[in-house]
Amino acid sequence: MAPFRFDVCVVGGCGHVGLPLALAFARAGLRVSVYDTNERAVETVRAGRMPFLEGGAEPILREVIGRTLEVANDPRMATEARQVVVVIGTPVDEHLNPTFHAMRRFFVELRPHLVDGQSIILRSTVAPGTTQKVHALLMSLGLDVRVAFCPERVAEGHALEEFATLPQIVSGCDEQAVVLASELFRRIAPTVQRLTPLEAELTKIFTNVWRYIQFATANQFLMIATDHGVDFYRVFEAMTRDYPRMAGLPRSGFAAGPCLFKDTMQLAAASDNSLLLGHAAMLINEGLPNFVAKRLKQRYPLARMRVGVLGMAFKAESDDPRESLSYKLRKVLEAEAAEVLCTDVYIQDPTFRPLDEVLDRADLLIIGAPHREYRAIEPPASTPVIDIWNLFGKGTALV
Ligand SMILES: NC(=O)c1ccc[n+]([C@@H]2O[C@H](COP(=O)([O-])OP(=O)(O)OC[C@H]3O[C@@H](n4cnc5c(N)ncnc54)[C@H](O)[C@@H]3O)[C@@H](O)[C@H]2O)c1
Structure with missing residues (x-):
């Protein structure tokens, strides 16, 4: 397997959850790519400016952009990353039901840009059972990847201080998924707490x-x-x-x-x-x-x-x-x-x-x-x- 150019790609990495996370990884010395479809946000971030307020983020962005952080509206950013963290929105629909079809469409479209051996980490808040469904979907699409769920639990606006103090919950569909996700999050979190995907999904949503x-x-x-x-x-x-x-x-x-x-x-x-x-x-x-x-x-x-x-x-x-x-x-x-x-x-x-x-x-x-x-x-x-x-x-x- 060719070595990966990036340690981690954050998909949806110009958003409120994804960008602080990408900055934290980049500041920790990881090689980070961001793939985001919001062209305007991508341009803003590339210019070293935050598209929204987030405590302490802009100086870190200016420090890492072009060094340990690359940002583009290009799904190939994901191809070249060892681990792919997905933080796209997971809204409810007009009937107030979760939108798994949006998640399915997202992964079907990203499929050509994923490769065997990668680790896919879901970070958006999802309905119970979603991680296993994503795992089954990716397998049905012929991919041999690890799938993990590591929920975001920091308060918007305070992410960069809270990453350093809050335990990170880590779960995965198999042992290797958990090991790889734990390695990644230990770079920015004081401790990781291991659960099954269903336990982790419920932990986040109950909170x-x-x-x-x-x-x-x-x-x-x-x-x-x-x-x-x-x-x-x-x-x-x-x-x-x-x-x-x-x-x-x-x-x-x-x-x-x-x-x-x-x-x-x-x-x-x-x-x-x-x-x-x-x-x-x-x-x-x-x-x-x-x-x-x-x-x-x-x-x-x-x-x-x-x-x-x-x-x-x-x-x-x-x-x-x-x-x-x-x-x-x-x-x-x-x-x-x-x-x-x-x-x-x-x-x-x-x-x-x-x-x-x-x-x-x-x-x-x-x-x-x-x-x-x-x-x-x-x-x-x-x-x-x-x-x-x-x-x-x-x-x-x-x-
Ligand atoms: N905002 C919070 O405080 C918070 C806290 C915990 C968890 N969450 C969860 O995180 C998820 C993301 O929330 P957010 O506030 O960051 O949303 P956001 O809208 O700020 O960010 C989502 C980003 O994903 C990008 N995107 C959408 N579709 C894409 C695609 N197909 N490919 C690449 N990029 C794509 C968007 O352009 C956007 O920049 C939500 O589902 C939410 O449940 C949010």
Whole structure:
């Protein structure tokens, strides 16, 4: 077998998961290739710039690009790599079901560019059983490759610090797949934890579903407290202060983003649609923008008011708008208010307004994403600020 030019190829390596991973491998001295079909992102990365915000990533990119990291929209990048990590998106479809057909199409198209003896590592969050299905598919396509599943568990925006501190879960369809994947991830992770593929798939998906349910619990409590005319954060502070058993209760907020909702729906689909906690969490979290709008309509003459939404990203200090509930809030409010003005510190969008203009013109403000920059705002004293995240530590202002 000819020696491989690269130790590892990251397919989907210009995305939010793939690029930090490729950088971590390249910084660890591995020879890394990236194959990504997003031409614009490929050009940006080649120029040494990050296509999105990721803590500490750009200096590393500038250090490794053209040295230990090569990037192209070219599937042959995968051919020349000993191990191929796949991090393409794994969304649910319009019926909220996992999309294995997309995974199948992806591998059928990549097939001519894979070679016997390679190790294929799935890293996207997948429905239980997917790794074994991919293994069977690749064998049916006549390939003699190892197949592993090594889920991504770091928080978007903090990947490079978290790789160094979190254990990496490693699983594979045979012993060699596990050995090779373990060797790879030991280069960037402090420890590896070995599981079967099914155990690893469930570990990752349960983690995301648990997170989603935790947020839903806080959001449900917020709605109940508000309906009783009580500010939720008076209760939250009392529940959690010096009371370690409540340390797991997160703050309320617009719980969304590219993972939690869709992974909860993936697990529901894999559980005969009887994931009662998951479906309840979905109804609560997705219903929060409507709840906020309804409360505001009861308290204010919204139809004559201009509402400002501060923060459109799905979480604080992020430029990622994917599946952000601030957009749902905007839509709901547009049907009720005279005007809705949106702004975000990190996202460029021609429909957004500068922060100063929103602070100046809005009759009512809502914190959509709790970016730290908003702590310093000074809106007119007469402008209510609705703060379901308790960014200012003064309560929600919903009652
Ligand atoms: N974003 C997160 O915080 C996070 C965390 C853990 C797991 N995940 C999982 O990782 C997966 C990827 O998420 P992401 O946020 O990085 O998505 P993303 O959209 O940011 O990145 C995916 C990348 O894959 C590329 N791509 C798509 N199809 C391709 C193909 N056929 N060939 C080559 N490249 C292709 C896209 O151009 C894109 O750059 C998701 O399925 C998600 O479940 C995401």
